[in-house]
Amino acid sequence: MIKQIVQEIEQALSRQSGHDSATQSNHEFILSELKAKLKEIAPLSKLEGTQRELNSALSKYPKLLEKSFNPDISKAYRNIDFDIHTVNQIIADHFYREGQFILGDCFVDESREPEAAAKKSPFLEMYQILEAMRSQNLEPALQWAATNQEKLEQNGSDIELKLHRLQFVEILQKRSLDEALKYARAFLAPFAASHIAEIQKLMACLLWAGRLDSSPYAELLSPMNWDKLAEELTQQFCHLIGQSYESPLSVTIAAGVQGLPTLLKLMNVMTGKKKEWQSMKQLPVPVDLDTEFQFHSIFVCPVSRDQASEENPPMLLSCGHVLCKQSITKLSKNNSTRPFKCPYCPSEVEAGRCRQLYL
Numbered sequence: 001m002i003k004q005i006v007q008e009i010e011q012a013l014s015r016q017s018g019h020d021s022a023t024q025s026n027h028e029f030i031l032s033e034l035k036a037k038l039k040e041i042a043p044l045s046k047l048e049g050t051q052r053e054l055n056s057a058l059s060k061y062p063k064l065l066e067k068s069f070n071p072d073i074s075k076a077y078r079n080i081d082f083d084i085h086t087v088n089q090i091i092a093d094h095f096y097r098e099g100q101f102i103l104g105d106c107f108v109d110e111s112r113e114p115e116a117a118a119k120k121s122p123f124l125e126m127y128q129i130l131e132a133m134r135s136q137n138l139e140p141a142l143q144w145a146a147t148n149q150e151k152l153e154q155n156g157s158d159i160e161l162k163l164h165r166l167q168f169v170e171i172l173q174k175r176s177l178d179e180a181l182k183y184a185r186a187f188l189a190p191f192a193a194s195h196i197a198e199i200q201k202l203m204a205c206l207l208w209a210g211r212l213d214s215s216p217y218a219e220l221l222s223p224m225n226w227d228k229l230a231e232e233l234t235q236q237f238c239h240l241i242g243q244s245y246e247s248p249l250s251v252t253i254a255a256g257v258q259g260l261p262t263l264l265k266l267m268n269v270m271t272g273k274k275k276e277w278q279s280m281k282q283l284p285v286p287v288d289l290d291t292e293f294q295f296h297s298i299f300v301c302p303v304s305r306d307q308a309s310e311e312n313p314p315m316l317l318s319c320g321h322v323l324c325k326q327s328i329t330k331l332s333k334n335n336s337t338r339p340f341k342c343p344y345c346p347s348e349v350e351a352g353r354c355r356q357l358y359l
Helices: 002-017 024-041 044-068 084-097 101-111 114-134 139-147 149-154 159-174 177-191 196-208 224-240 248-269 274-279 325-331
Strands: 314-316 322-324
Touching: 002 024, 084 101, 084 114, 084 248, 101 114, 114 139, 114 224, 139 149, 139 159, 139 224, 149 159, 149 224, 159 177, 159 196, 159 224, 177 196, 314 325, 322 325
Parallel strands: none
Antiparallel strands: 314 322
16 A cells, blocks of 8 residues: 555656646646545545554553563562672683683672682683684694593593594695695594594595595585584583583573573462561472473482472382382381381381482
8 A cells, every 4th residue: 555655656746747837737736636546545544543553552562561571570589698709600600601701800800709710711721722623723622632632531532533533634625635644644543443434434535635525425524513523622621620511600590581480470379478488498389491401300209299308308218119208207107227118019128227319
């Protein structure tokens, strides 16, 4: 409709420009004709109706947003005594882990946590290696892998071989056959005993020197190999310095965001019970999180149906079955030497011989 209106206006303007010397009556006739056509195409009442519908929808939108997204998330807050020193360490560690070194230094200075700066050096080294890899330079990564060779082998990592493989392919494709062969003898030969199939594949690539992109081994030239190796190097680097691959702060916030709707619903139900909410050590309802946030198993006692906790840990009976500590206490009548029958087999066990399990 708008397009048709524009076309009618343009046609009227062209007719007026073609009749510059025409009388005033001709111009008035063109304008009156345009007015009649516009009225026929889109009556004013029709436009007002459309505008009214739009205004009605826009007026309802803020209410729908407020209903769907509760802006007040403070209801789910609990008064917990945080160790400020530990929190500052986690925040500084997050900045350094994300490569925000200037921001991390600023935070360390303002929070007066000089000890937190100790994490800067290893992450700075890691980002220097990754930056070099983005420029197709593997030398820093190879040097790091050679320095930490024993630790990487203990972890079962073959990242050093993967780095040498990538370097070998680069030499074969961009330099010469002789250089690639020399590199293979110097750096790939030591891996022949444990990775013979991989070495044989790389040696076959020598037959396609300079035209590897048209060979059966063209996948070795994929840029994805660089990205995957950079990710694996980051994982191994973090593992060697005793850090998790993902930032604990990022994981905590992401898990909190996912569990927040459940906590807000719980607080709406517990309105007026703030003291009870603040004193809870365990939530009365489960908070379902994705598998990426499940770092250990959860045990529910088959007798009491209670979830295991620090105060009520799972205990291994001598017969091999597992119950929570409180259930064992009730079954044994709080007597560590008095035998009681296992609820799941004919065996008789003693509470004193049960061993605690750690999740």
